[in-house]
Amino acid sequence: MRKNPTTEFSVGLFMLLGLACIGYLAIRMGDVDLFRSDNYLIEARFTSVSGLKEGAFVEAAGVRIGKVLAITYEPENALAHVILSIQNNVVITDDATASIRTAGIIGDKFVKITPGGSPDHLESGMEIVETEPSISLEELISKYIFESGK
Numbered sequence: 001m002r003k004n005p006t007t008e009f010s011v012g013l014f015m016l017l018g019l020a021c022i023g024y025l026a027i028r029m030g031d032v033d034l035f036r037s038d039n040y041l042i043e044a045r046f047t048s049v050s051g052l053k054e055g056a057f058v059e060a061a062g063v064r065i066g067k068v069l070a071i072t073y074e075p076e077n078a079l080a081h082v083i084l085s086i087q088n089n090v091v092i093t094d095d096a097t098a099s100i101r102t103a104g105i106i107g108d109k110f111v112k113i114t115p116g117g118s119p120d121h122l123e124s125g126m127e128i129v130e131t132e133p134s135i136s137l138e139e140l141i142s143k144y145i146f147e148s149g150k
Contacts (some may be wrong), residue, residue: 038087038088040087041084042086042128043081043125043128045080045127046100046133047080047131049134051134052111052134056111058110058111059113060115065090066086068082084128091146093117095129096128097131097132098111099130102135109134113128
């Protein structure tokens with residue numbers, strides 16, 4: 001039985017192309033930044049980040065502008081330290097406010113950036129000073145129940 005080298009080459013090329021496409025989709029869908037790093041990092045400290053997770057999105061004016069890179073606890077001041085990765089083409093003023101919000105009624109938490117009026121902007125490594133913590137629905141309900149029973 002004779003083998004046709006053109007057919008074998010075509011099948012091999014098709015397989016390599018398919019594997020390359022699967023690899024590209026895995027990287028893009030996994031939100032891995034292998035090929036570009038067009039982001040800068042800013043920091044924010046919150047009294048509570050309940051429900052916020054690494055990888056959550058950051059938005060301003062309803063548009064996704066970045067993501068939460070890391071969340072750590074600072075025991076010396078009892079605050080949550082959040083590092084945000086922001087797209088380079090987005091300018092955040094130094095008097096902006098970062099607040100933790102919920103997407104939908106029972107959705108995931110995200111960081112919302114509300115711009116201020118300052119002409120100065122944050123650069124990589126700087127910190128958003130004004131923050132609003134996560135609102136816990138359980139705390140609000142228990143506060144309402146226990147205060148209304150008095």
